Amino acid sequence: MSAERQQAMALLRHAAAPERHHVWLGFFCLLLAALLEACGPLLGKYFIDNYLLPRHWVALDVALLLGGILLSGLVATLLRYLQLLRLAGVAMRSARRLREEVYGHVLALPMAFFDKAITGQLVSRVTNDTEAVKQLYVQVLFVMLDSVIVVCGALAAMAWLNWRLALVVMLLLPAVFLIVWLYQRWSAPSVTKARQLRSDINAQVAESIAGMSVLQASGAEQRFARRFADTNQQLYGARMAELRANAWLLRPALDLLNVLLLATVIWVFGSHRVSGLEVGVLYAFVSYIARVVEPLIQITMQFSQLQQAVVAASRVNGLLREGLAAAAGEGSSITAGExxxxxxxxxxxxxxxxxxxxxxxxxxxxxxxxxxxxxxxxxxxxxxxxxxxxxxxxxxxxxxxxxxxxxxxxxxxxxxxxxxxxxxxxxxxxxxxxxxxxxxxxxxxxxxxxxxxxxxxxxxxxxxxxxxxxxxxxxxxxxxxxxxxxxxxxxxxxxxxxxxxxxxxxxxxxxxxxxxxxxxxxxxxxxxxxxxxxxxxxxxxxxxxxxxxxxxxxxxxxxxxxxxxxxxxxxxxxxxxxxxxxx
The missing domain is CATH 3.40.50.300 (P-loop containing nucleotide triphosphate hydrolases)
Incomplete structure (x- = not known):
């Protein structure tokens, strides 16, 4: 794990320390919802193979089966709602505490720190970067954790249905990790640079506004405008490099992988290369492939925001690690004034x-x-x-x-x-x-x-x-x-x-x-x-x-x-x- 990610995770743990019970309750709701969602295709497979294809209509059984599918969906939806409230609350409260802590820390820093600090960059740390840390909670707690649980549940269900066919699906999954690795390698430098350039733009704007009278009196408007345009152009270039990585390696590549998985499963099923397959199993596998690929698409589509949040968290953590002024003693009040x-x-x-x-x-x-x-x-x-x-x-x-x-x-x-x-x-x-x-x-x-x-x-x-x-x-x-x-x-x-x-x-x-x-x-x-x-x-x-x-x-x-x-x-x-x- 890179130093930036280690610092980001350390900051997450620190800011969310008072929220452990909410995190665990949200995790429990998420896990239960994922399990109930995984039951849907299994119940559908059972209905297809035992009632629909043989045309074996037993009204009570069919009603109970369809009611079970509907009930599992409703309960899963309710649990998703409770999970969202819990984990979103964790993110909002943790970001609030972190913002207050960063501001309080800045107020307590020694004057020697401000001799070299740039006002606009400090403002960006307290506002933009702490807000980006909230996104880090969202990405890690919502998207990442949710997606991992859903993928694991779908793979487990596929392995239980037919481990040979599940193995065929799993053999193509390393391609996903390759795509994510390539995206990280390609986009990370651009994301880091873009974050720094945004901070530089904030600093330039704050500096120009603070010294506007001197700037205009000395006729420096054009020089400052050119400097700002140069920084803005660099930010545009960094964003475009990030966009190219998104365009190649996010949705298009993973959509292609989804098509390949579906084609492979249908080809295996149609060629009878795996014995004992039923139509219900094919239905369940098609459903589970969507449940495997879509969370992976969500993870990679959020990776850009995640990378930005990691960079922001690293910068916030770096500010919090700045040494405070030496603690003063506990002496009595000043009485004379000598x-x-x-x-x-x-x-x-x-x-x-x-x-x-x-x-x-x-x-x-x-x-x-x-x-x-x-x-x-x-x-x-x-x-x-x-x-x-x-x-x-x-x-x-x-x-x-x-x-x-x-x-x-x-x-x-x-x-x-x-x-x-x-x-x-x-x-x-x-x-x-x-x-x-x-x-x-x-x-x-x-x-x-x-x-x-x-x-x-x-x-x-x-x-x-x-x-x-x-x-x-x-x-x-x-x-x-x-x-x-x-x-x-x-x-x-x-x-x-x-x-x-x-x-x-x-x-x-x-x-x-x-x-x-x-x-x-x-x-x-x-x-x-x-x-x-x-x-x-x-x-x-x-x-x-x-x-x-x-x-x-x-x-x-x-x-x-x-x-x-x-x-x-x-x-x-x-x-x-x-x-x-x-x-």
């Missing part, structure tokens, strides 16, 4: 460190600004404090405890983040501040007032119930940033981190942010990575990073006093730019 970096060294590639032996102590309630040139390590320092990554050497501590010893619940409750690019849900203002924490209206409004955005929200047509639109399209960048600050404050954190929170806002909104920070000064520990140095001018300490190391540290006045210092040059350059813009 932060310290102790000889921290880190690099996204361990061979090329971004931070070099960084040591920094931030007292509880202090306001610290982090500045530096692009690539100096500012955002990396913040990412380590947020536990997105773990340092290769040294420790990051809160209240004297390493981050790894603080529980996730305590850490998320004690640390708030205001990102550079505010993320807003396509939901109400209240929902965007609450973020599913179940906060009271009073708590939401208090956070909005602390962030200076309460007046803006109540001025909207529906106040806190006003829908913000996808990505907060109804708001300016500055207004979105204020809501992001309110969201962070709503959790009443002991530490508030601002990642260049004022880099995209106007001067008026910047003043609102500065006022919000001034109200928080001394109440929470404030750590602000700043592009606009004016926002951290009142910070207790300003830390200047240069090439991953602390180059300067002190208050604004102290750093400005350093002749030709890094901070002094940065500040004076920004002041000059501001004067030029106003002039």
């Amino acid at each position: 932060v310290s970096f102790r000889s921290v060294r880190f690099g996204y590639d361990a061979a090329h460190p971004v931070l070099h032996d960084v040591s920094l102590h931030i007292p509880a309630g202090a306001f610290y600004g982090i500045v530096g040139h692009t690539g100096s390590g500012k955002s990396t320092l913040l990412s380590l404090l947020l536990r997105f990554y773990a340092p290769q050497a040294g420790d990051v501590c809160i209240d004297g405890r390493p981050l790894a010893t603080i529980s996730d619940l305590a850490f998320r409750a004690g640390v708030g983040l205001v990102p550079q690019d505010p993320f807003l849900l396509a939901a109400s203002a209240r929902d965007n501040i609450d973020m599913g924490r179940g906060l009271s209206q009073a708590a939401v409004e208090a956070a909005a007032q602390a962030a200076g955005v309460h007046e803006l929200i109540v001025a909207l047509e529906h106040g806190y119930d006003t829908d913000m639109g996808e990505g907060g399209t109804r708001l300016s960048v500055g207004q979105k940033q204020l809501i992001a600050i309110a969201r962070a404050l709503a959790g009443q954190p002991r530490i508030l981190l601002l990642d260049e929170a004022t880099s995209h806002i106007d001067s008026e909104t910047e003043q609102l942010v500065q006022q919000a920070l001034a109200r928080l000064h001394g109440k929470v520990t404030l750590i602000s990575i700043a592009h606009r140095l004016s926002t951290i001018r009142d910070a207790d300490q300003i830390v200047v990073l240069n090439h991953g190391a602390i180059a300067e540290q002190g208050s604004h006045d102290a750093l400005m006093a350093i002749e030709r210092g890094i901070y002094q040059r940065l500040y004076l350059l920004q002041q000059l730019e501001s004067v030029v813009e106003q002039g």
